Amino acid sequence: MAEGLSGLQHNRVHRALSRPNLLMGADRELVLITGLAAVILIFVVLTVYSVIFGVAIWIVIIGALRMMAKADPLMRQVYIRHISYRSHYRPTTSPWRTF
Template sequence: MSLSQELLVRTVVIHRSLHRHTLVLGAERELVMSSALISFILVVVGKDLVSAGAALFFWITSVILLRMMAKEDPQMSQVWLRRNAYQTIYPAKSTPWRR
């Protein structure tokens, strides 16, 4: 083999369907379903046109905001939850058993 053949980099095609995020209506699935559930509960509990209008307004605005959030990062809620789990400061210790 010549040196030029050894330096060729093999490319592997990774199909988009193998690493696509689970999105519903362009936003995170869990958050869209949660906002739909809140809207549905508001309609059922209110039982009038005002609560139905408020629920529809809430659901449309929440889907719009969630889509904007998903355009920035499709997993932003998981990133935010993981970020909140971190401590504000980590003390400098070599081991957990150090005094």
């Protein structure tokens, strides 16, 4: 146990425990889903143009996802929570108020 000058106990918080889960600098789930969609596009159409288009789309989307993660690494979770809220809450003083 390391004690500081003030007599309080100090505990280390490792960075790996508090960092967001990113892959290639973007949200892990979104990177994997877009990669899967690009691979499906490439192998379903099976032409040279689909390979070029799939890779180009994937690179553009990864760039956008990286910019999103740089602004806020937890933006996907915040947006999902935001859309689950109701669009309008009634102004009430308490949950037991009668209408």
